[in-house]
Amino acid sequence: MRIISKTTRIDFLSVKRRRIALGLSLLLVIASLGSLATRGLDFGIDFTGGILLEVGYPEAANLDAIRSNLGAAGFTDVQVQRFGRDTDVLVRLPPQPGTDADEVRTELRQVLEASGESVDLRRVEFVSAQVGSELAERGALAMVIALMMIFMYVMIRFQWKFSAGAVAALAHDALVTVGFFSWFGLPFDLTVVAAVLAVIGYSLNDTVVAFDRIRENFFALRGASSEETMNTSINEMLARTLITGLTTLLVLVALLVLGGESIAPFSIALIVGIVVGTYSSIYTASATALELNVTAQDLIEPVKDPSLIDDLP
């Protein structure tokens, strides 16, 4: 079975098409940045500090009653939302400085049980603002270090123009994924940071496989222009790119549907990232390298001075 005909000859990288693609990527990046600047991210308590309770009620929970009970007890700035099932509720509060966690927990439990039913405190998290900002810093640091190391690896294995293309594609994927979370106001927690880094790994995987074929073809198809060579390579790898994307999306959809509410943001980030990453490894990475005038010569090792070889015993 095949999902695409034997050898496609789609012209991905003509000047016009690749400029359109780069324009589209640029637009996505700008939209993401704009959304991040204006709407920001809905950071979870991992980053902001605060209190989070996952509460299981015996019957469908009345969110309004919970909100007004909490308000009456003096808790301000409270977020109450359903969490997966009707009976499950997620309550988020800002940090309560100067108060004892044990007292707050006891008080919250009393408020939540105000209407007479006993609740199941499935999860309670107290994160101080200090720990929150540290976790945020480390997440950002991880992202920067990963991009730098990847840039270096691709530079050693290929050449800086490919590195630039790969890192442009990765930064693009990471930004658009995070932008997606900002645009749709999805909760952004530590697992999403992990997912974005996994997206970077995945998209890079895709990009490197394409580059590998491009390098091979630079030598095999002598005489062809860089554009032709890269086009051929991408077409040759198209089936693989789509199939791997498909199997990965299959498992991620399973994770999204079955994995439960707390892992959902993670699954969404990966699904978005893999769709964007597949697109970017076809377009952004190669188009950037082409715009930097990558040629076969860039991949040929400089010939060593023959006199040095003569000197060898």
Add this chain to the structure above:
Amino acid sequence: MNKYPWWLNTLVLVIVAAGCLLALPNIYGSVEAVQIADNDGSAFEEAKLAEFVRVVEGAGITPEDSYLQDGRVVIRFDSTEDQELAGQRLREQYSRDANIATTLTPKLPNWVRNLGLSPMSLGLDLRGGVYVLLEVDMVTAVESRLALYQQDFADRLREARIRHRVDLNDQQITIRLTGSDDVEAAREIIQRADPDLYVEEGADGKSLSVRMTEAQIQARQDFAIDQNLTTLRNRVNQLGVAEPLVQRQGVDRIVVQLPGVQDPNQLNKILTATATLEFRLVDLSGDEPGSRQYPGRGGESPQVLKRRVVASGDQIIDAESGFSEGQPAVFITLDSAGGERMLETTMNNLNKPMSTVFIETRRETVMRNGVEEQRTVKIEEIINTATIRGVFKNSFQITGLTPMEARDLALLLRAGALAAPVYKIDERTIGPSLGQDNIDRGFNAIKIGFLAVIVFMAIYYKAFGLIANVALFSNLVFIVAMLSFLQASLTLPGIAGIVLTVGMAVDANVLIFERIREEISSGASPQNAINSGYEKALSSITDANITTLIAAIVLFGVGTGPIKGFAITLMLGIITSMFTAIVGTRAIVNLVFGGRKLQSIPV
């Protein structure tokens, strides 16, 4: 062509067998058990095991099995009732010397256990429990050391008959003298006390300022952390939790993980409590130098107490709560130095009053210039003042507490004091129902995801797809085997990592199979196509996996908590999938298709 040498086939078989063996412990499920660990960390012997079993059998319970494991005694039971009752009996007899925990233990057959194999350990988000991150107050750690110097200098200067005033401010001790003549003598005294201290003469020519050097401060902080780790371990051991974890994190943090604990309230009191005791004589004249007024706790009347401490909490080697004449009491045993001091004091001060001071540090939030600031407050209150009626040495009792306070105080005194106060900065509690839900959901996702992928692969690549599926399944087995072997905790993000690996691991096979198809369509014979397909895809596969591995390693190195769990399974998955997808599938392909004439291949 396309034949693996016999030794390579054997190697593949051996590796697969080893993977299956390491993963095996995970299929047995778990059983109710009581785990007993010696509090001082030493290993139990067979004789002790027999003794514990006799106690259990004495209560009319027949254990399902019992054995020693890593120096701990494990006794398994058929029912929760038996387990509870046995735990209770053992605690009654041994709770002072051992950590007795009722828990679930893997129901491994003897031969598996004897090989030293164990199943994956589950993270708190899968088994439920409490995670607490504590910060050690390093400033107080250093200041408490300086306070000891302060007292020491005052004593030495008084002995040398040098008039002085010693103050402690901003991590610096200032000694004011009456004239410049005493400066050299005072400096000598200080340097005799500790030659490493940094001593500086004041601008007025008649004072000295003393500070600890960077190295001394560092040493003091390390000591504080180590001492706190020991103390916290002792305290946690008294809670009866199986496999508690107390571990240093970074410069000034301590992580405490208690699987299975549901209510963190009691735990928090025990972890962060700094409660300790001091015994001081009452200053009846009220004007001795250094004497000061202490408030009373509850109904106790305030007293002026002498500066000299008769005995303090760190000299207490044992403490037990109970009742004395109907009142809650703590029975105290001092070490020999403290005992000598107490003997001497009581002998010389018969019929004079002595007070017990209860000391606790708390962190308060205060507003300073409109900014919230955390401040450490030391609370010292008299819980009891009694007239010395007779001479006593290292055993005595104190009263003046509620029964609950007496119990907690006894526990804290037994476990030892914290060298510096700790504060909770992060606390996460996961209920058991959520833990089980997470396991069920996670494994469901793996099952369905795996199923979807193998169906797709079988349809798309036919026989080769089936071979890739065998590799994919063995990859799962290998991940479980490695997690069990490394005893790395499996968490929900870890499960997500496995799910992701299932999707990505087929990539290597997709690359190979697509390459084989390409070779065939460009006219290669089936055998040649297989060979060059594997060969030519190799560099792509390696590059692709190494780059993903880089991302996973960075995640592992920089990430915390959930990120680490994800990174571990991702890393393991990448490494094991390289083996299964390249070597594993090739071995099967060679076995099935290798070395014979083929018209076509089902790819």
